[in-house]
Amino acid sequence: MHIGPFIGSGSIIRDLDGYVGYAAQAERDGFDSIWYAQLMGADVLTVIALAGQKTSRIEMGTAVVPSFPRHPLVMAQQAMTAQAATDGRLALGIGLSHKVTIEKMLGLSFDRPARHMREYLSVLRALTHEGGASFEGQTFRVNASIAVAGATPPPILVAALGPRMLQIAGELADGTITWMVGVRTLETHIVPGIAESARAAGRPEPRICVGVPVAVTDDRDAAMQAAARSFQGFDRLPSYRSMLDIEGAAGPADVAVVGDESRVEQELRRYADAGATDLLATIFPVDADPEKSIARTWSLLRGLVGKI
Numbered sequence: 001m002h003i004g005p006f007i008g009s010g011s012i013i014r015d016l017d018g019y020v021g022y023a024a025q026a027e028r029d030g031f032d033s034i035w036y037a038q039l040m041g042a043d044v045l046t047v048i049a050l051a052g053q054k055t056s057r058i059e060m061g062t063a064v065v066p067s068f069p070r071h072p073l074v075m076a077q078q079a080m081t082a083q084a085a086t087d088g089r090l091a092l093g094i095g096l097s098h099k100v101t102i103e104k105m106l107g108l109s110f111d112r113p114a115r116h117m118r119e120y121l122s123v124l125r126a127l128t129h130e131g132g133a134s135f136e137g138q139t140f141r142v143n144a145s146i147a148v149a150g151a152t153p154p155p156i157l158v159a160a161l162g163p164r165m166l167q168i169a170g171e172l173a174d175g176t177i178t179w180m181v182g183v184r185t186l187e188t189h190i191v192p193g194i195a196e197s198a199r200a201a202g203r204p205e206p207r208i209c210v211g212v213p214v215a216v217t218d219d220r221d222a223a224m225q226a227a228a229r230s231f232q233g234f235d236r237l238p239s240y241r242s243m244l245d246i247e248g249a250a251g252p253a254d255v256a257v258v259g260d261e262s263r264v265e266q267e268l269r270r271y272a273d274a275g276a277t278d279l280l281a282t283i284f285p286v287d288a289d290p291e292k293s294i295a296r297t298w299s300l301l302r303g304l305v306g307k308i
Contacts, residue, residue: 004278005280006036007019008037008282034060038062048085049082061090062092064095067117068102083148118172119138125156127144160178160194167193169206175277178210178243181243182254182255186274191274212271213231214264215286227253235252261300264300265300
């Protein structure tokens with residue numbers, strides 16, 4: 001299982017130098033990858049293009065860029081530019097986001113999200129892998145081509161949780177990226193759903209990239225309370241709530257991986273055994289000394305690279 005830090009909810013990084021420097025540090029410390037969530041701050045495909053100039057080996061992924069605000073042609077242009085800037089080290093993760101975000105915050109329609117994603121992927125994959133798309137659908141009608149010098153097709157990963165999205169991801173993408181998914185849900189729902197779809201479509205085994213909150217600490221109770229605070233609200237989003245329900249989890253804290261080094265390693269090995277190919281570790285502070293807490297978690301994860 002490949003391991004990389006995941007800069008997402010609750011990140012203390014606020015500027016471009018911090019984002020780029022985090023990637024360089026992750027590479028120096030031997031991590032396989034680094035992942036950026038597209039929130040309401042910096043554009044993460046631009047961040048990755050910049051980080052590509054300061055790194056040489058590490059894979060850099062988006063987890064994830066929402067599809068509704070970006071036409072697939074625009075997404076393809078940005079992704080291929082980042083791919084060229086990183087010498088082929090981009091993993092392009094995209095997703096629907098959530099109805100409340102798309103409709104209430106952005107004022108766009110969230111109508112027929114599964115159809116939107118199927119058509120979006122059809123266009124995006126043609127543009128990135130073939131250089132052009134001629135597509136007539138119900139949501140998209142695209143006749144366009146792109147050419148970005150030095151770019152190769154990046155793997156495309158989809159934030160897929162529900163059955164229809166897992167089917168679409170298996171048929172048209174290279175894997176999935178999850179969040180708020182525990183081991184039981186991964187093993188019984190996510191992996192079988194996407195793997196069966198990929199096999200039926202004659203595609204390779206999909207990547208299963210699992211985003212997990214992680215904290216190494218001797219005070220597990222305090223860590224659970226910190227996780228509940230740090231990730232509050234995710235359980236009110238329907239797609240995540242359904243995953244927590246499959247897991248039998250009351251809230252986000254119940255799928256956080258917390259404890260001392262031995263316990264955290266054991267839990268992460270369970271994810272690998274359940275089918276995770278990539279761990280996207282969201283490191284969050286839990287102790288009175290946040291920097292020490294984060295460093296302890298970073299150190300454990302660093303030591304696990306290549307061993308799980």
